[in-house]
Amino acid sequence: MPSISIKGKNMPESPIRKLVPYAENAKKRGIEVFHLNIGQPDIKTPDCALQAIKNNTVEVLAYSRSEGSEVYRSKIADYYSKNNINVTANEIIVTTGGSEALLFAMGSITDPGDEIIIPEPFYANYNGFSIASGVNIVPVISKIEDNFALPAISEFEKLITPKTKAILICNPGNPTGYLYSKEEIEKLAEIVKKHDLYLIADEVYREFVYDNVQHQSVLSGFGLENHAIIIDSVSKRYSMCGARIGCLVSKNKDVINTALKFAQARLSPPTFAQIASEAALETPQSYFDEVTVEYKQRRDILVNELQKIDGVKVANPKGAFYCVAELPVDNADKFAQWLLEDFNIDNKTVMVAPAAGFYSTKGIGTNQVRIAYVLKKEDLITSVAILKAAIKKYNAN
Known part of the structure; x- marks a missing residue:
């Protein structure tokens, strides 16, 4: 059988997309998944x-x-x-x-x-x-x-x-x-x-x-x-x-x-x-002004809510629409998959991006996740509440 290239074997999976099959299976089971994992803005494209x-x-x-x-x-x-x-x-x-x-x-x-x-x-x-x-x-x-x-x-x-x-x-x-x-x-x-x-x-x-x-x-x-x-x-x-x-x-x-x-x-x-x-390029400045205000409000809500969870450490972003949070879990990859396979509250769960894939140094960031605040403010509050309950249950197992 012909072999695959070394380059191909070394090509990493996306830490953002590799959990997609688990999310799709959760949706098939009737679970609503809040996507905190990918930087897909929910803001409307300029008309x-x-x-x-x-x-x-x-x-x-x-x-x-x-x-x-x-x-x-x-x-x-x-x-x-x-x-x-x-x-x-x-x-x-x-x-x-x-x-x-x-x-x-x-x-x-x-x-x-x-x-x-x-x-x-x-x-x-x-x-x-x-x-x-x-x-x-x-x-x-x-x-x-x-x-x-x-x-x-x-x-x-x-x-x-x-x-x-x-x-x-x-x-x-x-x-x-x-x-x-x-x-x-x-x-x-x-x-x-x-x-x-x-x-x-x-x-x-x-x-x-x-x-x-x-x-x-x-x-x-x-x-x-x-x-x-x-x-x-x-x-x-x-x-x-x-x-x-x-x-x-x-x-x-x-x-x-x-x-x-x-x-x-x-x-x-x-x-x-x-x-x-x-x-x-003809998009008026007002579009960006409104978007920036919206993202700042989302950032503030997300960071404030995460800081309320015992053991969570979160960086305060000054731009873009992501933050990295360090969670009190043994392994963020395992935790992220568990969220999609084994945990929900009222048929709702969250999807995060394990942060180890954002490092090239092995063993770094294994208990960190990237969270994209591209959801409505009320959905961010719900998502963090789900995350808080999930951390507690995961660590009790």
């Missing part, structure tokens, strides 16, 4: 994006340019300008989601066996992208006790080798919701310039920041024109996860020219989704 699809007059659904529609990229550049990020259409490549942008970035700047330093916990799919690209992730651990702040720069310095090509951050963070300060970005800028590395910043949650703080983009005045690569996406910003449109942004011409070759190899990003995404 302007939906109408652009409904009212379009396309007669031939043709390829677009490999780098994305020139009109769309020009409008993205205008959007960035409003956010103090000065780039041109030629410094943007439209991709099939932020996922493809990350793959293009890794393919453009690394060779098999090269290393990328990433503060962990980090977006779980970074593990998969690195394996697919033949890249080794070198983790630097951030801690829940420090609210997942940037580790000391000296910790990064210890890890840099001739194989190191980049530092990768997610800002605001998934799964932590941590928002890097201007001072932290300045420290990262200093170290990547000192060691001639790239700084890749996954900024897909840029709009979702709370507590009157400001998002700091790596291309907003840090002198990283030759070093910075931004990964972006419409998925969360406009509640358009199914559109699968993202982009790679860099002022480094070599990076853009190389990434374009990867873009050409896959031909083009989806045309209809670009039409919707271009229209979404």
